[in-house]
Amino acid sequence: MDLMGMMGKLKETQQKIEDTKKRLDTVLINEQSNDALLKVTLTANTAIKSIAIDDSLLQDKEQxxxxxxxxxxKxxxxxxxxxxxxLDAVTKMDMPMIPGMEDLFK
Structure with missing residues (x-):
């Protein structure tokens, strides 16, 4: 078993994971209610970017x-x-399969 090679591969994979996480900050998810009265946009890392609320919804707090x-x-x-x-695609593509290592990337 080439331990040094695997450690290098691990560092490389960790860098790819970090790069993927940064890229996912720029990927936007748009969602809206069925009647389009409420719209939200967030990143693939689940940071909310915007919320648009139709005035008609402001009359009913519970709604x-x-x-x-x-x-x-959603x-x-x-x-x-x-x-x-x-992230699964990055880790599966690049990681040597070492028992127990998958826990490091959760």
Whole structure:
């Protein structure tokens, strides 16, 4: 087993993971309610960038809260799936399979 080669590969993979995370900060996920009264944009790293609320939603606090929960959860789910698949692609492509190592990238 070439330990030095594997350590070099590990450092390289960690750098690719960091680069991927930085890139995912620029990938935007747009989500909206079915009636388009509420729209949110967040990064693939789940940082909220914008929320647009139609004036009609401002009349009903409970409805607005429901919309926010629903739309934000949908957007976060999409962003999380994209984020995970991108990071999985990097680690699976570049990592030598060493038992227990997969825990380092979670």
């Amino acid at each position: 607005l809260e429901d919309y926010l929960i629903l739309v934000l959860n 957007a976060i789910e999409k962003a999380t799936k994209l984020n995970q698949s991108e």
